[in-house]
Amino acid sequence: MKVTFPHMGNTYIVAKALLDDAGVDYIIPPYNNKRALEIGTKIAPEMACLPLKINLGNYIQAYEKGADTILTTGGRGPCRFGYYCEMSREILNDNGFNMDVITLEVPQDGFTELLKRIRKVAGSLNAFKILKIIKNTTIVAKRVDELERLTYKIRPREIRKGSTDKIYNEFQKKVRDVKGSSQILKLVEVTKSRLLRLEIDKDYKPLRVGIVGEIYTTIDPFSNFYIESILGNMGIEVDRTNTVSGWIIEHMLKAIVPFKKDIRYKEAAKPYLGTMIGGHAQETVGNTVLYAKGGYDGVVQIYPLTCMPEIVAESILPAIERDYNIPILTLIIDEMTGEAGYLTRIEAFVDLLKRRRERAEIEQNFALSGN
Numbered sequence: 001m002k003v004t005f006p007h008m009g010n011t012y013i014v015a016k017a018l019l020d021d022a023g024v025d026y027i028i029p030p031y032n033n034k035r036a037l038e039i040g041t042k043i044a045p046e047m048a049c050l051p052l053k054i055n056l057g058n059y060i061q062a063y064e065k066g067a068d069t070i071l072t073t074g075g076r077g078p079c080r081f082g083y084y085c086e087m088s089r090e091i092l093n094d095n096g097f098n099m100d101v102i103t104l105e106v107p108q109d110g111f112t113e114l115l116k117r118i119r120k121v122a123g124s125l126n127a128f129k130i131l132k133i134i135k136n137t138t139i140v141a142k143r144v145d146e147l148e149r150l151t152y153k154i155r156p157r158e159i160r161k162g163s164t165d166k167i168y169n170e171f172q173k174k175v176r177d178v179k180g181s182s183q184i185l186k187l188v189e190v191t192k193s194r195l196l197r198l199e200i201d202k203d204y205k206p207l208r209v210g211i212v213g214e215i216y217t218t219i220d221p222f223s224n225f226y227i228e229s230i231l232g233n234m235g236i237e238v239d240r241t242n243t244v245s246g247w248i249i250e251h252m253l254k255a256i257v258p259f260k261k262d263i264r265y266k267e268a269a270k271p272y273l274g275t276m277i278g279g280h281a282q283e284t285v286g287n288t289v290l291y292a293k294g295g296y297d298g299v300v301q302i303y304p305l306t307c308m309p310e311i312v313a314e315s316i317l318p319a320i321e322r323d324y325n326i327p328i329l330t331l332i333i334d335e336m337t338g339e340a341g342y343l344t345r346i347e348a349f350v351d352l353l354k355r356r357r358e359r360a361e362i363e364q365n366f367a368l369s370g371n
Ligand code: SF4
Pocket: 049, 050, 051, 079, 080, 081, 214, 215, 216, 278, 279, 280, 304, 306, 307, 308, 309, 310
């Protein structure tokens, strides 16, 4: 058995830690790329959302390298994600790619069924060893997310433009060559110290923008045209609430262990969207409110064309924009999205935020001078 898995931002690092520690033979598909998208677009239904198309491309590119089994998540859920696992299997088989698909999500039948699926991939590991691997994998996910968050702070403040991207890109390349969670964690620490040693402008007060929306397109840089890096290099500090570790902890682990879930976004979303309608719509609405209350200068919502939950969220965002006086930009992505038009919209949004800040400063100075 040669396992592979879909890409979504840094998920491959977490999957690598898990499979290395479990001693499973695997193939990492080439990082998300135009060819993967083209392959997926050709064999997926036209109206399927972008993540399914890119993931089908990932599977076929991994198949070409010898993979025969796909590890994925998403065996249930009210939006289309719930049946994408079955759909992928059928589309692949219909197109002559005979691959098995195993979902690593806590099924309705509970933890025992999940253990059975893990053993199907990892062989006869005992439950204690499996729990240890899950724990170490979760730590890797958390540390990698923290590292990414550190780049959000340093990028807009760096003195030598491009130095954060250089170090972070090196990390993403080197991580493929190390083995297991302990070596990955060491590399994360080394990269963190390199980032912290960069010279920054400590007095610079960047504009702050929160990124919300559908989980795949917000987390995956190929899908969102590297928006975090674009904004950071324009001097904007970003923040994103959707993370790989958050997803593992809130959606997977807390479905097994009865720890209290983080429901701050639900509370914040209540006046606008009081129920879970699938995907991350409630998170989008709630986190937009939280960003507004937290003094952020703007919010960017990103989602793939035809994503039902985010379409609903988008229809609610103007009310939050009005109630909290915060600018919100919505970016919808599909395989036809042109990079130039996309960039122009981001630049126009940043100009708007800059002008708002300048106006606020003028008004403040005017009030202070007593005129
Ligand atoms: S959340 Fe949106 S993009 Fe993701 S599977 Fe559901 S409908 Fe598709």
